[in-house]
Amino acid sequence: MTETMPLVEMRDMSISFGGVQAVDGVSVSLFPGEVLGLLGHNGAGKSTLIKMLSGAYRADGGRIFVNGAEADISSPRDAKTYGIETIYQTLALADNIDAAANLFLGREIITPWGTLDDAAMEAATRKVMHRLNPNFQKFDAPVRALSGGQRQSVAIARAIHFNAKILIMDEPTAALGPQETKQVADLILQLKREGIGIFLISHDIHDVFDLADRVAVMKNGKLVGTAPTDAVSKDDVLGMIIIGKCPPGATPGPGAASEAELAATGAPALH
Amino acid sequence: MSHDAHGQPAAAASVGLPSRKTGVLQALEVDTRLLGMLGALLLIWVGFDLATGGQFITPRNLFNLSVQTASVAVMATGMVLVIVTRNIDLSVGSLLGVLAMAMGAIQAELLPQIWGLDHPLTWAATLLVGMALGAMFGALQGGIVAYLGVPAFIVTLGGFLVWRGGAWWVTEGRTVAPLDSTFNLMGGGIDGAIGATASWAVGAVVSVYIVVSTVAARHRRRRFSFPVKPLWAELCVAGVLIAAVLGFVTVMNAYPHPERRVAIDLVDTLRAEQATGGLSAETLALVDRMPAELQTLVADPTGGNRRALIRGLSDWPELPRPAHGIPIPVLIVAGVALVMHFLATRTRFGRYVFAIGGNPEAAQLAGVNTKRVILSVFVLMGVLCAISAAIAAARLQAAGNDLGTLDELRVIAAAVIGGTALSGGFGTVAGAVLGALVMQSLQSGMATIGIQTALQSMIIGAVLVLAVWIDTLYQKTRK
Numbered sequence: 233m234t235e236t237m238p239l240v241e242m243r244d245m246s247i248s249f250g251g252v253q254a255v256d257g258v259s260v261s262l263f264p265g266e267v268l269g270l271l272g273h274n275g276a277g278k279s280t281l282i283k284m285l286s287g288a289y290r291a292d293g294g295r296i297f298v299n300g301a302e303a304d305i306s307s308p309r310d311a312k313t314y315g316i317e318t319i320y321q322t323l324a325l326a327d328n329i330d331a332a333a334n335l336f337l338g339r340e341i342i343t344p345w346g347t348l349d350d351a352a353m354e355a356a357t358r359k360v361m362h363r364l365n366p367n368f369q370k371f372d373a374p375v376r377a378l379s380g381g382q383r384q385s386v387a388i389a390r391a392i393h394f395n396a397k398i399l400i401m402d403e404p405t406a407a408l409g410p411q412e413t414k415q416v417a418d419l420i421l422q423l424k425r426e427g428i429g430i431f432l433i434s435h436d437i438h439d440v441f442d443l444a445d446r447v448a449v450m451k452n453g454k455l456v457g458t459a460p461t462d463a464v465s466k467d468d469v470l471g472m473i474i475i476g477k478c479p480p481g482a483t484p485g486p487g488a489a490s491e492a493e494l495a496a497t498g499a500p501a502l503h
Numbered sequence: 504m505s506h507d508a509h510g511q512p513a514a515a516a517s518v519g520l521p522s523r524k525t526g527v528l529q530a531l532e533v534d535t536r537l538l539g540m541l542g543a544l545l546l547i548w549v550g551f552d553l554a555t556g557g558q559f560i561t562p563r564n565l566f567n568l569s570v571q572t573a574s575v576a577v578m579a580t581g582m583v584l585v586i587v588t589r590n591i592d593l594s595v596g597s598l599l600g601v602l603a604m605a606m607g608a609i610q611a612e613l614l615p616q617i618w619g620l621d622h623p624l625t626w627a628a629t630l631l632v633g634m635a636l637g638a639m640f641g642a643l644q645g646g647i648v649a650y651l652g653v654p655a656f657i658v659t660l661g662g663f664l665v666w667r668g669g670a671w672w673v674t675e676g677r678t679v680a681p682l683d684s685t686f687n688l689m690g691g692g693i694d695g696a697i698g699a700t701a702s703w704a705v706g707a708v709v710s711v712y713i714v715v716s717t718v719a720a721r722h723r724r725r726r727f728s729f730p731v732k733p734l735w736a737e738l739c740v741a742g743v744l745i746a747a748v749l750g751f752v753t754v755m756n757a758y759p760h761p762e763r764r765v766a767i768d769l770v771d772t773l774r775a776e777q778a779t780g781g782l783s784a785e786t787l788a789l790v791d792r793m794p795a796e797l798q799t800l801v802a803d804p805t806g807g808n809r810r811a812l813i814r815g816l817s818d819w820p821e822l823p824r825p826a827h828g829i830p831i832p833v834l835i836v837a838g839v840a841l842v843m844h845f846l847a848t849r850t851r852f853g854r855y856v857f858a859i860g861g862n863p864e865a866a867q868l869a870g871v872n873t874k875r876v877i878l879s880v881f882v883l884m885g886v887l888c889a890i891s892a893a894i895a896a897a898r899l900q901a902a903g904n905d906l907g908t909l910d911e912l913r914v915i916a917a918a919v920i921g922g923t924a925l926s927g928g929f930g931t932v933a934g935a936v937l938g939a940l941v942m943q944s945l946q947s948g949m950a951t952i953g954i955q956t957a958l959q960s961m962i963i964g965a966v967l968v969l970a971v972w973i974d975t976l977y978q979k980t981r982k
Binding site: 286288307308309312318320322323324325326327328329333334337338339340342346347348351352354355 | 723724726727729845849850851854857858859860861862864865866867868869870871928929
């Protein structure tokens with residue numbers, strides 16, 4: 233991995249909201265074909281960090297590099313031009329319009345006369361949805377009428393249809409049943425084989441541990457550390473999430489608890 | 504699949520097409536909500552017709568009804584978009600007032616100084632300046648809403664007072680009259696209608712347009728091998744639309760000019776032709792058919808003879824009276840509604856308007872410049888207020904500073920009765936126009952049967968609440 237250039241590198245990212253330092257000096261990188269699990273409690277700053285990458289928030293400090301070149305991301309549109317696509321936890325779908333309209337929202341196909349080419353968009357949507365969810369039929373219904381899994385498919389379809397190079401998935405399976413969760417996992421493995429880098433954000437370690445190549449753990453807006461999943465156990469990662477304790481196989485970050493702090497919590501000392 | 508027979512690729516089957524729809528209404532793909540409104544409208548018309556002993560569903564009354572609806576209907580098409588984006592515009596009535604006053608002052612006081620009275624371009628220049636002013640005022644309000652984050656309710660409540668004050672200020676309260684005679688055609692009336700032949704022409708053009716757009720839409724879906732409506736359903740919908748258009752033309756053409764007006768015109772023609780050396784063959788043939796006592800008056804139609812001739816001709820049952828035809832304000836409404844429907848359903852702008860209404864955050868995250876879209880919606884609303892102001896002032900042939908008072912409520916009610924959801928994200932232009940027609944039908948129907956004004960307001964208010972309640976029930980059962 234050390235010889236490949238990272239797909240994305242975020243250096244020293246910071247942002248605060250009304251005096252609350254939501255993300256404080258976090259640096260992470262993502263390599264092609266890699267799944268990076270971004271873990272932490274609710275409120276640890278995972279989603280906020282990633283929203284700076286997807287252009288939803290503008291960072292107070294820090295720099296973002298895409299393929300080694302510095303990227304200037306100040307809006308969702310900017311992020312998309314760098315091939316960064318996001319599937320938000322809330323899915324970010326407009327409930328009152330249909331799947332095709334959501335899929336192409338902001339990137340509509342236009343006829344030579346400048347009008348919406350709904351037929352072309354529906355055709356493309358049928359194709360991509362067929363790949364994700366072959367049973368999906370409700371192409372002329374507003375997204376409101378779809379099930380949780382179907383809505384999820386639409387959100388995923390929107391992200392992968394435009395040749396994403398970097399995919400951000402924020403709690404992608406939170407609203408799904410076991411069957412659909414399995415589908416999403418298969419999809420992630422498939423996208424990974426295609427060389428797409430994936431940020432997988434979750435507060436639940438079980439969701440990501442088996443899929444991720446590495447995990448990065450955040451606590452109170454700071455990076456506790458990163459670790460390859462084959463060098464640490466689930467318990468190790470839980471320790472990182474809960475008390476900020478960095479295990480031997482991990483690279484500690486600025487948020488890792490010191491020995492003195494760990495002693496105060498009664499946890500066993502570091503090696 | 505049946506598409507294969509037409510040489511279409513069978514790929515459609517592989518991406519999973521739904522099975523052919525069952526049920527007549529489903530096959531027709533008709534908006535049941537719109538259908539319900541048409542039913543309600545019919546009920547209102549028949550009810551008033553019975554209550555007035557057959558005076559409501561007459562060409563004359565329907566002509567007047569359509570003219571009275573025009574101004575509110577034009578604004579309602581814009582209010583749909585405003586409400587769809589989860590905003591509101593309480594200022595449209597006042598905006599109409601100030602724009603009418605401005606247009607009045609421009610055509611009656613400013614332009615005559617430049618190119619004299621009754622210049623053929625006065626109406627166009629006035630309307631253009633009015634629309635530009637409307638766009639500016641709309642941009643001011645929309646800018647404050649979108650970029651400064653002040654709620655639209657407050658901004659336009661402020662606008663409600665500001666523009667009404669402005670309407671007074673333009674001429675310090677003086678009513679501007681008379682207006683330019685060409686400009687006045689926008690208000691309807693005897694001259695403000697296009698006559699029988701042109702009306703049939705308009706009906707024919709619209710019918711052809713309906714056929715062409717139906718075929719084009721079908722062709723587009725075929726190109727991608729999507730399921731299409733059964734042919735009989737397509738023919739049915741197009742047939743009903745064409746019948747409605749031609750029916751409307753027939754009704755408007757069944758309303759002739761009033762006898763006295765025709766008689767005066769005829770006498771003027773006689774005098775003009777006599778002065779320029781003899782009657783034309785056409786006039787001569789008409790004179791031949793007149794009763795003898797009228798023929799003697801024709802020889803010298805001046806002084807007392809002129810008055811007697813006008814009276815006699817007015818009472819002559821065979822006096823040929825030309826038809827009104829489609830009123831110009833109705834043509835304006837049709838044009839505006841077509842453009843607004845196109846904007847709402849066929850353009851990126853319209854798509855963004857609805858996406859913002861459904862989920863503003865999602866639209867923003869998808870890269871939509873939501874602020875600019877909202878600004879544009881208010882600009883559009885301002886332009887439509889100018890068009891409505893022209894119609895309203897032209898109808899009265901005068902611009903007074905109280906023009907458009909309470910129109911904001913009529914416009915919002917029309918949009919809401921027409922199915923626009925105040926929570927945003929849903930509404931149609933056709934519904935709003937129909938809503939405006941329902942409101943106006945109630946109002947003029949009640950006036951016809953002599954219900955007191957105070958009671959009229961109370962009934963309209965109750966109907967508004969009732970309509971929204973029924974819609975709420977409808978939305979619940981549909982889920």
